[in-house]
Amino acid sequence: xxxxxxxFLSWLRQPGVLNAVPAxxxxxxxxxxxxxxxxxxxxxxxxxxSLFQEPTLANYSSVVSDSYYISFFWxxxxxxxxxxxxxxxxxxxxxxxxxxxxxxxxxxTVLIAxxxxxSENIRLFGWVLVLLKNGILDGSLQAVFGFSASxxxxxxxxxxFGLVYVxxxxxxxxxxxxxxxxxxxxxxxxxxLGASRWEVFREVELPLAMPGIMIGGILTFILSLGSLAESKxxxxxxxxxxxxxxESAFTFAQNWPKGSVLSVLLIALSGxxxxxxxxxxxxxxxxxxx
Amino acid sequence: xxxxxxxxxxxxxxxxVWAAAAAAGSMLPxxxxxxxxxELNIYCWEGYNxxxxxxxxxxxxxxxxxxxxxxxxxxxxxxxxxxETKVWDLINVNNPWAREMMYPEGLIRPISRxxxxxxxxxxxxxxxxxxxxxxxxxxKELLGMxxxxxPFSFVVNTDKISRGMAEDQGFKLFLDPAMKGKYGxxxxxxxxxxxxxxxxxxxxxxxxxxxxxxxxxxxxxxxxNGAKNLTDDLVQMNLALINGEIDAYMTGGTYTASxxxxxxxxxxxxxxxxxxxxxxxxGIVWIELTSVVNNPDPSxxxxxxxxxxxxxxxxxxxxxxxxxxxxxxxxxxxDVLASFSKxxxxxxxxxxxxxEMANSVDYDINPDYAEMYDxxxxxxxxxxx
Numbered sequence: 001x002x003x004x005x006x007x008f009l010s011w012l013r014q015p016g017v018l019n020a021v022p023a024x025x026x027x028x029x030x031x032x033x034x035x036x037x038x039x040x041x042x043x044x045x046x047x048x049x050s051l052f053q054e055p056t057l058a059n060y061s062s063v064v065s066d067s068y069y070i071s072f073f074w075x076x077x078x079x080x081x082x083x084x085x086x087x088x089x090x091x092x093x094x095x096x097x098x099x100x101x102x103x104x105x106x107x108x109t110v111l112i113a114x115x116x117x118x119s120e121n122i123r124l125f126g127w128v129l130v131l132l133k134n135g136i137l138d139g140s141l142q143a144v145f146g147f148s149a150s151x152x153x154x155x156x157x158x159x160x161f162g163l164v165y166v167x168x169x170x171x172x173x174x175x176x177x178x179x180x181x182x183x184x185x186x187x188x189x190x191x192x193l194g195a196s197r198w199e200v201f202r203e204v205e206l207p208l209a210m211p212g213i214m215i216g217g218i219l220t221f222i223l224s225l226g227s228l229a230e231s232k233x234x235x236x237x238x239x240x241x242x243x244x245x246x247e248s249a250f251t252f253a254q255n256w257p258k259g260s261v262l263s264v265l266l267i268a269l270s271g272x273x274x275x276x277x278x279x280x281x282x283x284x285x286x287x288x289x290x
Numbered sequence: 291x292x293x294x295x296x297x298x299x300x301x302x303x304x305x306x307v308w309a310a311a312a313a314a315g316s317m318l319p320x321x322x323x324x325x326x327x328x329e330l331n332i333y334c335w336e337g338y339n340x341x342x343x344x345x346x347x348x349x350x351x352x353x354x355x356x357x358x359x360x361x362x363x364x365x366x367x368x369x370x371x372x373x374e375t376k377v378w379d380l381i382n383v384n385n386p387w388a389r390e391m392m393y394p395e396g397l398i399r400p401i402s403r404x405x406x407x408x409x410x411x412x413x414x415x416x417x418x419x420x421x422x423x424x425x426x427x428x429x430k431e432l433l434g435m436x437x438x439x440x441p442f443s444f445v446v447n448t449d450k451i452s453r454g455m456a457e458d459q460g461f462k463l464f465l466d467p468a469m470k471g472k473y474g475x476x477x478x479x480x481x482x483x484x485x486x487x488x489x490x491x492x493x494x495x496x497x498x499x500x501x502x503x504x505x506x507x508x509x510x511x512x513x514x515n516g517a518k519n520l521t522d523d524l525v526q527m528n529l530a531l532i533n534g535e536i537d538a539y540m541t542g543g544t545y546t547a548s549x550x551x552x553x554x555x556x557x558x559x560x561x562x563x564x565x566x567x568x569x570x571x572x573g574i575v576w577i578e579l580t581s582v583v584n585n586p587d588p589s590x591x592x593x594x595x596x597x598x599x600x601x602x603x604x605x606x607x608x609x610x611x612x613x614x615x616x617x618x619x620x621x622x623x624x625d626v627l628a629s630f631s632k633x634x635x636x637x638x639x640x641x642x643x644x645x646e647m648a649n650s651v652d653y654d655i656n657p658d659y660a661e662m663y664d665x666x667x668x669x670x671x672x673x674x675x
Contacts, residue, residue, distance in 0.1 A: 047660060067672050068671070071671055128526060132530070132535060133530075133534055133535045134533045153519070153535065154518060154535075236519025236520055237477070237520035237670070240671045245667070251364055251479075252364055252479035252480055252663065253479075253663045253664075253667065255660075256368075
């Protein structure tokens with residue numbers, strides 16, 4: 001017993017452990033604490049505001065029997081579509097930035113990063129003005145070419161467009177890092193040994209860039225899964241995302257426990273996906289420790 | 291301990307001492323008490339947090355005033371329930387909350403009838419004391435002061451749908467098959483539920499039978515399925531109405547139409563139905579009530595601010611603060627009314643206000659709100675866009 005206590009104390013006295021104490025405490029209070037409260041609330045009786053009551057599973061069963069699966073379905077589908085589209089848009093740009101553009105890559109980085117300084121809602125509202133009936137795009141097309149392009153706003157493609165637009169940097173920059181990790185010598189060696197361009201891409205480039213692709217994919221997937229503004233502003237809520245249901249439950253419905261259940265389910269879902277995917281990548285290698 | 295040389299060891303020691311002192315300080319609320327004489331925290335709908343309203347008060351009372359805008363009544367009441375009565379001194383929400391929820395739950399405290407009732411006598415006649423929504427259920431205590439109010443039903447573009455036709459049809463307009471895909475739904479969820487009740491010929495503020503609940507569910511589905519767009523942003527909704535994406539939107543009134551009207555778009559108009567299921571009436575009116583929060587460490591400036599906003603020049607500023615423009619109860623006094631220009635009166639539809647008020651009932655609590663909310667949110671999720 002004494003030995004164990006001593007071992008614990010000497011473990012505690014290590015510089016690494018000591019240095020980690022403030023950050024760990026901060027995370028425990030600021031990050032884990034609220035999550036635990038949400039978890040606790042999910043077991044409280046519906047439409048109550050106290051954490052100290054007899055736990056119940058009533059909220060879970062009502063969420064399962066209600067039509068919330070529709071919101072989960074849309075959030076998952078739109079998030080997956082966003083990731084796939086972003087990959088195809090960003091890969092060529094990232095390749096150019098890492099291997100081709102040289103010093104111009106810095107300018108492109110700035111151009112893509114600057115809009116991040118402006119609130120997402122304002123940028124999306126800018127697109128409303130563009131896509132609105134008789135708006136900038138529709139009005140210009142009517143004036144110049146005589147045909148109308150109305151009906152683009154308040155649709156599912158408009159939501160996907162918004163997601164792709166807002167989350168583009170979160171896919172692009174990890175891809176740039178991923179692709180810049182591919183040594184050109186390996187590609188040359190593959191070509192010398194008779195590989196075609198497609199084979200070089202599939203057998204050498206893609207596997208070596210995979211950590212960047214995974215990180216970009218996970219980031220954009222999780223962000224899109226929890227997104228709300230795109231479906232509200234560009235989509236006119238033509239579909240309801242799960243984040244919208246959570247917000248409504250906490251506000252207009254005055255049902256904190258139900259909002260908590262939906263949050264717990266969303267966290268569990270995204271957590272599972274991240275854990276499964278992170279098993280396949282090696283973070284240490286990406287940040288260059290090995 | 292206070293020498294200037296900081297070594298690694300005494301830095302850690304000092305940090306520890308200061309941290310302990312800070313922790314001890316936070317446990318002594320009395321120390322902070324004196325400091326609150328010059329401090330006021332206001333939680334309000336946008337307008338009261340405008341610097342036009344707050345700056346003169348700050349100067350006159352040499353006060354540090356912090357104001358935060360709220361985005362929904364239930365949200366605001368939630369925050370008081372969650373312990374923010376320690377933070378706020380004044381709360382400004384719509385009429386039913388004070389009497390029905392906040393006062394019974396101990397979240398707000400009464401104000402002096404002696405001081406404030408004379409000010410109420412200068413308001414428009416229907417708000418004179420004893421005014422129902424400003425009193426507690428026993429009609430003994432005064433729970434707050436009214437100021438902004440407005441009819442709240444729906445909004446049309448009068449170039450597409452005439453005012454007369456909209457007033458005659460009322461909320462049935464949104465059930466007309468010809469309107470499918472031509473209207474928006476401004477998602478102020480609680481208001482949507484009341485308006486959908488009226489569309490279903492149900493009184494929203496009474497206990498409902500099983501048949502009525504079923505009918506409400508059907509109407510909710512029909513209205514969601516026929517809506518072109520849903521948003522909780524009134525600017526975006528007005529824009530869609532002006533640009534012709536839609537011809538009307540459900541849930542709206544002077545509050546939402548006034549910014550567009552003040553911008554010269556007089557074809558955007560709030561409509562109050564001529565008749566409906568609420569003892570013959572078809573519209574609803576909201577009245578804001580500003581109450582003093584039951585803060586354990588109250589600021590004496592809370593009462594002063596309540597009196598300050600009753601002044602004629604300040605009333606006008608509150609009516610025409612940022613964002614939305616609204617009539618104020620103080621327009622019952624001649625000098626306040628005279629300070630409004632013709633354009634300003636036109637923006638708040640002063641010409642029809644009396645008639646619209648007469649065709650409306652006061653915003654109230656819906657006893658079946660929770661069950662109706664489940665039907666409403668299901669209809670929204672299952673919407674066939």
